[in-house]
Amino acid sequence: MGKLLIIRISFALQTARWRQTMVAAVGVAFSITMFITLLSFMAGLNDLLDGLLLNRTPHVRLFNEIKAPERLPINLAPEYQSHYNFVRSVKPKMERLQIHNIAAIIAAVEKDERVLGYAPKIGAQVFYNTGATDLTGLINGIDVTAENKLFFFSDYIVAGNFNDLNTIPNSIILGKEIAAKTLTNIGDVIQVTTSKGDIRQLKVVGFFQSGIQEIDKVQSYASLKTTQNLMGEAGSYITDLQIKLKDLSMAPAMAKEYAGLFETDAVDIQTANSQFETGSKVRTLISYAVGVTLLIVAGFGIYNILNMIIYEKMDSIAILKATGFSGKDVNKIFLFIALSIGISGGIAGLFFGWGLSAIIDQIPFNTASLPTVTTYPINYNPVFYVTGLVFALITTYMAGYFPSRKASKMDPVTIIRGK
């Protein structure tokens, strides 16, 4: 009963000034709209930019790096333990790039609960022969199915079919820039020279475009088997094991763990691509800052309208108090006005924000570097909507707090006697 009455009175006061109330609500709605749109758009762009690299980057990569040995025999010998041993001109020993004991590693990784999936890979240095010149290049031998599942390989194929790598022997998918340089078409045969000097001919079954020109100029893809043949290596020859985790944040710890366990080198995604994370963090921060600023401006609008209503309705406040409404009741009436402006404006803002994001989502956005993207990216994360509404309520409450307190403290006697 009492609550309902307060709600009725606050509605009556609002309708008496519905135009100003409307303007205040529109202010809130506008700021929430922009807040949602800005964050959705920013997050969409962030996802796009991160995805550009992170999607194709394994969370943990196991490999074998050629480097000088860390533990020298002299340091292991018991009689030289208490000495400082200086060894000059230490060189890496003759060693193959392959990961040792790959079958056992794969079996262990497969059993690991934290692992989403893995894809073996071979990196093979080659020269693409075109006419009289050679172009340096890198052929990635991949497990086509696993690569596609984990790293969305097919997204970057701009011509041809990636499955042909499996079905057609000695086939290759060329980077788009290489194809353009060597004037190769699908169905043509390209000649490559391996690092050991062997010359092989591979059939071009497709082109890929990663969006990063440096990659498209150098890299090509072939199946594991084709690459192993090319290198003259056995079926166990794998140079990289790419692992995707269920939880990305565990990558640094797991990289360390695997490096120790399997005695290989391991690098995690955070170490390999730290600049991307920093970039997205800063962009998100900026969009939140702009969104909150908009809301604070809207809050001042609400503050103004409430102050105006209070000055206009001083008589009403006085008589309400004289007839038995306490200061608390009056306070509640004005807070309710503030919050109803906030809620109605906020919810309208959520809808408009969603609508505006949906419109932006339809605007064509074609760029050569991003073959899979056709419209501006939008991230419809519900967190933005919840945050927007919560912020709207907090700012309107703050904006309503001081005017409401003023109204509740107003002395009816001075108003009535002033007449």
Add this chain to the structure above:
Amino acid sequence: MSQAAPILEARNVSKYFHDPLTVQVLKDISFTIQRGEFIAVIGKSGCGKSTLLYVLSTMDTDYEGDIMLEGTILRGKKDAELARIRNNSIGFVFQFHYLLNEFSVLKNVMLPGLKKGDSSEKEVEHRAYEKLRILGIQNEALKMPNQLSGGQKQRVAIARALINDPLIIMGDEPTGNLDKKNSDNVFDIFSELCSEFGQTLLVVTHDLDFASKTHRIIEMEDGRIIKG
């Protein structure tokens, strides 16, 4: 509470204004109001009669001495408690009607009743119609306040004061804004309320003609009661 307790009693009430200088506006005022009395408070401007009314009404809490409503001391009660006392036990009629323009006449009368919250909205509405009928304006119930004449508005304000069947009605120059005919009308209503319903009334007025027709006149001068 015993039947004999006066409705309202003031014991040695004093009040000071401190701005800009400390001035004593009420000087040691003591009197009692019995049930069913119709009292007029008269005096020159600035003699403190309105101040006395607001102190008695619980709206002004800055005074010395004691005020008792049906034997209950009002000093030291909280804002919310005093608001409830005003709601239940005191009806106000001011010089200006103070109707809320956003609500119909009926709703204006009902508001204090709804605030009291001890009966359903239907019952409050029924009571409001009853009060409006007593004041002869039941036909205006669904109009908005700005569609009424000044005299009618003041009658609506009286109906609003009556809605919770208060112990006492306090008037601060209730006829101050009205012409002779409407003033008489309001007086007739007050005296009818007193004689027929046993309503206690305390009215501050300048209008000596009005005052002379009441049961008891309290005359004030310079912050003291000099007669009554």
